[in-house]
Amino acid sequence: MKIMDAKDGYVQHMGMYPVINLTLKSAKQPVFESAYYKLKREIVEEFKRHRYVLQSDKMDTDDKNLFQKIAGENADYNGYSGSLKFLCKCLYQVTGKKTVILIDEYDVPLENAYFRGFYDEMVDFIRSLFESGLKTNNYLQIAVISGCLRVAKESIFTGLNHLNIISVLDRKYSEHFGFTEPEVLQMMKYYEVESRFSTMKEWYDGYMFGETEVYNPWSVIKFLYDLYSDVNAFPRSYWINTSSNDTIKDLIIRADRETKGQIETLLDGKTLDIQVHEEVTYEDMHGSGENLWNFLYFTGYLTKGSEYFDESSIFLRVRIPNAEVKTIYRSTLLNWFRDVIKKEDFRDLYCAMENGDAERMTEILSGQLFHTISFYDSAENFYHGFLAGILSQSENYLVKSNREAGNGRSDIMVKSPSLRGRSFVLELKISDTIDDLEMDAEKALQQIHDKKYMEELWAEGYRKIDCYGVSFYRKDCEVRFGKPENDIS
Numbered sequence: 194m195k196i197m198d199a200k201d202g203y204v205q206h207m208g209m210y211p212v213i214n215l216t217l218k219s220a221k222q223p224v225f226e227s228a229y230y231k232l233k234r235e236i237v238e239e240f241k242r243h244r245y246v247l248q249s250d251k252m253d254t255d256d257k258n259l260f261q262k263i264a265g266e267n268a269d270y271n272g273y274s275g276s277l278k279f280l281c282k283c284l285y286q287v288t289g290k291k292t293v294i295l296i297d298e299y300d301v302p303l304e305n306a307y308f309r310g311f312y313d314e315m316v317d318f319i320r321s322l323f324e325s326g327l328k329t330n331n332y333l334q335i336a337v338i339s340g341c342l343r344v345a346k347e348s349i350f351t352g353l354n355h356l357n358i359i360s361v362l363d364r365k366y367s368e369h370f371g372f373t374e375p376e377v378l379q380m381m382k383y384y385e386v387e388s389r390f391s392t393m394k395e396w397y398d399g400y401m402f403g404e405t406e407v408y409n410p411w412s413v414i415k416f417l418y419d420l421y422s423d424v425n426a427f428p429r430s431y432w433i434n435t436s437s438n439d440t441i442k443d444l445i446i447r448a449d450r451e452t453k454g455q456i457e458t459l460l461d462g463k464t465l466d467i468q469v470h471e472e473v474t475y476e477d478m479h480g481s482g483e484n485l486w487n488f489l490y491f492t493g494y495l496t497k498g499s500e501y502f503d504e505s506s507i508f509l510r511v512r513i514p515n516a517e518v519k520t521i522y523r524s525t526l527l528n529w530f531r532d533v534i535k536k537e538d539f540r541d542l543y544c545a546m547e548n549g550d551a552e553r554m555t556e557i558l559s560g561q562l563f564h565t566i567s568f569y570d571s572a573e574n575f576y577h578g579f580l581a582g583i584l585s586q587s588e589n590y591l592v593k594s595n596r597e598a599g600n601g602r603s604d605i606m607v608k609s610p611s612l613r614g615r616s617f618v619l620e621l622k623i624s625d626t627i628d629d630l631e632m633d634a635e636k637a638l639q640q641i642h643d644k645k646y647m648e649e650l651w652a653e654g655y656r657k658i659d660c661y662g663v664s665f666y667r668k669d670c671e672v673r674f675g676k677p678e679n680d681i682s
Contacts, residue, residue, distance in 0.1 A: 210293045210334050211284040213239055213277065220302035225311040228302055229318060233266065236276050240264040243280065249287040256283060274318055277326025281333055291334035294326060300340035300475075307475035308439045341492040342474065360471060361491065362500075362507075367403030371410045374398070380413070386420040396428040399514035401497045412517055430520045432493075440492055441525045444485060445566065452485075453566045459513050460522060460568040464498050469507040486511065494518060519570075526566050527578055533565075539586050546607075547615060549659060551674040558583070562668045569667065572623045576665045580621065581605055590615075603646035612654040618646050622664040630664045630671040638662030638673045 196203050215235055222228040240263050247257055260283055262268040263276055272279075281292040299319070306315035327336050359366055372380075374394075381387040397412040412431045419426040448456065455465055467486040489495045489511075496514040500507060513519050545553035561583065568575050577594065584607055585592045593606045608616035620641050622633040641647065641660045650658050662673040 210290050211243070211288050212293045212295060213243075213280055213284075214295045214297075215239060216297040218298040218301045220315075221305040223309055225306070225314045228305065228309075228311075228315065232302065232318070232322075233273050236273055237264055237266055240276070240280060243284060246283050246287045251286045252283060256286070270318075274321035275325045277322055278330045278332070281326065281330055285332040291332055293334050294336040296323075296336070296338045298340055299323075299338050300342045303475055304439065308443065312475060342488075361400075361402045362469070362471070364403035364405075367405040368407065370402040370405075371400055371407030372413050373405065373407055377408050377413055380417060381420075384417060384421050386417065386424050389420055389424065392428055396516045399496055399518075400493070409515075409517065428516070430517045430524075432517055433521050433524070438521055438525060440488060441494060441521060442529070444489070445525060445529045448566065455486075456522070456566050457568065459495070459511075460519065460566075460570065462512070462570060464510045464512045465495075466508055466510050469500075469509055494521070523568055523571070523575075526568065527582075530565055530579070531582055534561075534582055534586055537583075537586070539583055542583065543587050543590070546617060546659070546661070549674045551661065551672040554661070554672040555670060558663075558670045558672070559668070562665075562670060567667065572665070573621070576621055576623065577604060580619065580663065584619075603641065603649075606650065608650065608653075608655060612656075614655075615657045615659070616650045616655040617659050617661060618650070619661045619663055620646065622662070624664050624666040627666050627669060630666055630669060631673075633664035634662045634671040634673040636662065637664060638675045642675070 217232065217235065219231045219235060220228040222231055240260065244264060246252060247260060252260070256279075259268070259272065259279065263272055263279070268276075277294065281294070284290070284292050302315050302319060303312065306312045327333065361367075361370065377393060377398075378387065378390065381390055381393065393408070393413065393416060397409045397416065398406065400407050400409065409432060415431040416426075416428060419429075444452070445456070459465060465486065467483050467490070470484060470487045471491075473484050473487045473491065486495065490497070490509065494513075495511040497509045498512050499510045501510075502508070513522065539557075542554060542557045544550075545557065558580070562579070565579070567579075581592055581594045584590070584605065590607050590609055593608070594604065603618050604621045605619040606616070607619070608614070618641050620637040622637040624630050624633045638660060639662070641662065647658050647660065658676070660675045662675070664671045
């Protein structure tokens with residue numbers, strides 16, 4: 194509507210040019226052949242959309258034959274790699290107008306290829322496709338390319354020198370990368386759900402483009418859709434379903450001790466200072482720690498809190514943008530932790546638990562905490578998942594968490610499939626300081642007795658029941674052992 198209000202400056206170009214529109218997001222396949230086929234299909238469909246040119250007598254026979262080969266999926270590799278320029282030529286011959294090329298998510302095939310192991314093959318094809326269509330194309334009016342990574346020095350653009358780059362650091366157009374806060378408020382008032390604004394802001398705000406703070410437009414629209422049906426709808430991580438999140442997974446898998454500490458700093462709501470490298474590519478991702486953080490910044494997993502200039506370089510103070518992105522980090526961390534502990538042998542832990550050896554349990558759990566990546570802003574959920582995940586590795590016991598028992602809810606119950614076997618009740622506490630660990634572990638143990646958490650196990654028929662109070666503070670834990678007062682084992 195605003196474009197229409199701009200009148201002649203823009204409206205005079207409406208419908209004046211043939212348009213080639215390609216999205217490359219479908220090329221997320223496990224091998225190059227499949228990814229290439231998906232890209233070829235996108236090109237084929239675009240040729241079919243312009244099949245009307247075949248009715249014109251302005252095209253010669255050879256061009257018509259090649260057009261039909263490409264549209265019929267019968268052309269060779271060179272036919273498809275040069276297809277953008279060829280289609281522009283055909284459209285110019287028929288319409289007399291130069292072509293507008295729109296390419297969306299140009300870097301999705303490159304990201305997928307990097308993580309799948311065929312990056313060089315994909316770069317070769319994309320480079321040929323783009324250079325023929327964008328560099329030496331006399332039939333091109335203008336091209337617009339969108340993607341997460343800056344395109345100026347990306348290896349596929351080495352031959353293109355006339356690109357006008359607009360990145361998340363630029364102030365021009367910054368408000369158009371998402372919704373501004375007044376726009377979000379206007380939408381929420383229209384749908385009469387402005388009472389949920391604080392949740393909207395916490396979850397989907399926080400991105401800084403240039404000097405403008407914007408909301409994630411996709412997530413805002415999805416949350417509004419849910420709120421319109423139910424004003425009390427819970428927020429969700431909508432963006433996680435639109436992105437592979439392979440970058441976060443790769444970061445966590447490869448993280449050394451320093452990187453793990455930096456991730457924990459970010460998850461704790463703090464910032465990290467990085468030097469800007471705008472030309473970072475997938476090949477550069479692991480060249481240095483700063484390349485990796487730049488990569489996360491340009492792909493939306495971090496945003497800038499501020500920026501400063503020092504000795505001819507730009508530095509950013511980056512942070513996690515909002516609650517939605519933080520959930521992506523957390524869920525990826527928990528999935529990584531589950532995969533890690535599946536490879537571990539925790540027989541020593543179970544042996545210590547069966548023997549009432551709280552000291553040994555403390556050593557084992559503390560060792561695991563030291564090597565994992567923790568988030569403390571939602572500590573109770575983290576430590577509960579941490580302990581339940583480890584205890585679930587035994588084939589000899591069943592683990593139940595947050596079950597109704599006695600006068601409240603026990604945190605974790607561990608029990609043998611046989612009623613004659615062993616069973617355990619574990620209660621967790623999160624300490625405010627390192628000095629509170631021992632006292633909080635005792636409190637957790639006492640809570641098991643006071644609230645009769647073991648009664649469910651007694652009712653089921655278990656008679657060998659042990660109790661453990663466990664307290665956590667960051668990378669440290671403390672375990673206390675006890676038996677029910679009416680234990681008959």
